[in-house]
Amino acid sequence: MFASVGRYVLNVLNEVGGSADMLRSCVFWLWRSKFEWRQTVEQSVNIGVNSFGVTALTSLFTGMVLALQAGNTIGSIFGDPIFVGTLVTFSLVRELGPVLTSVVVSGRAGAAVTAQIGTMAVTEQIDALYTLGTNPIRYLVIPRMVAFVCTLPVLTLFSNLFGVIGGYLVSVYALNVPGEVYLTDITSFVDIEDFMHGFIKTFFFALMIGTVCCYKGISTRGGAEGVGKSTTGAVVTTIVLILVLDYFLTAILTAFGI
Amino acid sequence: MIEIKHLQKTFGEKHVLKDVNLNIPKGKTTCILGGSGSGKSTLIKCLIGLLEVSGGQILVDGRDITKITSEVKLAALRRRFGYLFQEGALFDSMSVGQNVTFGLKYLTDVPEKDYPKIIKEKLALVGLREDVAKLNPSELSGGMKKRVSLARVLAVEPEVILYDEPTTGLDPIMSDIISDLIIDLKAKLGVTSIVITHDMHSAFKIADYIAFLYEGNILLYGTPEDFRKTDNPYVKQFVTGSSHGPIQMKLMKE
Ligand SMILES: Nc1ncnc2c1ncn2[C@@H]1O[C@H](COP(=O)(O)OP(=O)(O)O)[C@@H](O)[C@H]1O
Numbered sequence: 001m002f003a004s005v006g007r008y009v010l011n012v013l014n015e016v017g018g019s020a021d022m023l024r025s026c027v028f029w030l031w032r033s034k035f036e037w038r039q040t041v042e043q044s045v046n047i048g049v050n051s052f053g054v055t056a057l058t059s060l061f062t063g064m065v066l067a068l069q070a071g072n073t074i075g076s077i078f079g080d081p082i083f084v085g086t087l088v089t090f091s092l093v094r095e096l097g098p099v100l101t102s103v104v105v106s107g108r109a110g111a112a113v114t115a116q117i118g119t120m121a122v123t124e125q126i127d128a129l130y131t132l133g134t135n136p137i138r139y140l141v142i143p144r145m146v147a148f149v150c151t152l153p154v155l156t157l158f159s160n161l162f163g164v165i166g167g168y169l170v171s172v173y174a175l176n177v178p179g180e181v182y183l184t185d186i187t188s189f190v191d192i193e194d195f196m197h198g199f200i201k202t203f204f205f206a207l208m209i210g211t212v213c214c215y216k217g218i219s220t221r222g223g224a225e226g227v228g229k230s231t232t233g234a235v236v237t238t239i240v241l242i243l244v245l246d247y248f249l250t251a252i253l254t255a256f257g258i
Numbered sequence: 259m260i261e262i263k264h265l266q267k268t269f270g271e272k273h274v275l276k277d278v279n280l281n282i283p284k285g286k287t288t289c290i291l292g293g294s295g296s297g298k299s300t301l302i303k304c305l306i307g308l309l310e311v312s313g314g315q316i317l318v319d320g321r322d323i324t325k326i327t328s329e330v331k332l333a334a335l336r337r338r339f340g341y342l343f344q345e346g347a348l349f350d351s352m353s354v355g356q357n358v359t360f361g362l363k364y365l366t367d368v369p370e371k372d373y374p375k376i377i378k379e380k381l382a383l384v385g386l387r388e389d390v391a392k393l394n395p396s397e398l399s400g401g402m403k404k405r406v407s408l409a410r411v412l413a414v415e416p417e418v419i420l421y422d423e424p425t426t427g428l429d430p431i432m433s434d435i436i437s438d439l440i441i442d443l444k445a446k447l448g449v450t451s452i453v454i455t456h457d458m459h460s461a462f463k464i465a466d467y468i469a470f471l472y473e474g475n476i477l478l479y480g481t482p483e484d485f486r487k488t489d490n491p492y493v494k495q496f497v498t499g500s501s502h503g504p505i506q507m508k509l510m511k512e
């Protein structure tokens with residue numbers, strides 16, 4: 001029992017150390033070599049296109065359900081569904097937009113990254129990169145990291161937008177709130193700090209997803225089974241870390257008044 | 259040109275290489291024989307710094323490469339070596355042509371307009387036609403994969419080529435074609451070759467020298483003739499490919 005807990009903790013520490021090491025070589029190579037533009041653009045398109053449909057759909061329905069719940073609850077207390085737009089937008093831009101988008105992106109694009117790099121690792125393609133004069137950190141990891149950091153915030157912007165639209169549809173057509181009221185509820189109570197609060201988080205989420213998924217990929221051993229293991233491992237780890245990180249980022253950002 | 263002295267490599271508790279001593283002469287073909295899992299791949303991965311050694315020295319032209327820690331210097335060293343991976347390790351997101359020229363971009367100053375010429379030339383060297391260049395690695399047979407992979411190695415014109423089981427998994431005829439190719443390349447380009455194999459037929463055909471790796475040590479080193487005549491029961495069993503002999507008894511004791 002204690003032994004297995006100990007082994008688990010050691011394992012986790014080992015992985016954290018490995019990831020930190022990888023991040024360090026990312027920084028090392030970022031300044032010391034030609035930047036792989038083509039790879040980066042390719043990966044950004046991959047991640048963006050891969051995830052856009054799913055994130056749009058999830059956030060649309062999240063906005064809809066938020067509006068429905070808010071409308072019903074507020075309606076039963078105050079007799080009228082007031083401030084629905086405020087509630088929906090507030091929850092979306094501060095929390096649900098960034099968190100849900102990150103979760104979806106890690107399940108969709110993050111898993112693909114781990115599986116691809118993992119397959120390259122077990123078929124010796126990573127070793128082949130080394131022998132052909134290319135550092136895999138520079139060639140594989142940095143482009144994907146940059147791609148995550150560039151696309152996740154943009155995807156989150158769209159998620160916020162689709163969520164607000166979903167809320168609008170439910171407010172207007174199911175709760176009979178006039179469209180103008182829904183919109184003024186947003187513009188008069190949600191301000192730029194609320195938006196920034198969520199937007200800043202996405203950069204940290206992106207960096208974390210990139211690090212975990214690339215590291216899990218690079219450290220894959222043991223054939224097809226190993227690729228499967230590291231892919232599920234990467235997704236589970238990122239989803240848990242998104243939620244954990246979200247709490248601490250919220251605490252820190254609010255301490256700074258954002 | 260390469261001297262391996264008291265080389266050790268351990269993975270965790272497992273001592274894969276215990277005390278390997280071996281000289282690789284320039285311009286010759288040295289075969290390393292050994293059973294599956296005996297550490298042959300590990301040995302040549304140490305040679306080009308893909309794996310960190312646990313002890314001992316590897317001297318290349320008198321310089322100990324295990325002491326090199328700078329990534330840049332290590333890259334300069336790797337430039338002199340070509341590595342033919344066991345399964346080919348072709349990049350599956352690229353065409354055959356892009357695979358062949360991949361190393362040129364990072365290791366040489368060859369301008370991109372010369373790439374088509376090089377692709378044609380190197381594919382011809384391994385006996386493949388130019389139109390293979392447009393295919394994807396997934397469309398190739400095992401033997402073609404190995405040849406394309408070899409063309410990729412040759413494109414950067416290494417001084418030393420490390421072959422990791424070049425004939426494993428191929429039919430006897432294709433194996434022999436690959437063996438001929440190795441002999442051919444030595445004659446044409448004068449490269450130093452290190453060939454890992456457990457294919458005795460191929461080893462006797464291509465080798466100038468053979469080393470037998472067993473339980474982390476070099477059990478016997480010599481010419482193919484020495485190996486044919488040896489009295490060493492371990493080597494004899496391996497050479498004749500018999501299931502009866504000391505090697506199996508060792509396996510059962512474990
Ligand atoms: N990266 C690694 N981590 C742990 N063990 C390894 C690693 N690479 C190889 N080994 C172990 O070392 C031994 C020798 O492997 P290898 O050199 O691939 O043998 P072969 O002679 O078949 O090429 C095997 O038992 C293998 O399990």
Ligand SMILES: [Mg+2]
Binds near residue numbers: 298300422
């Ligand atoms: Mg091997």
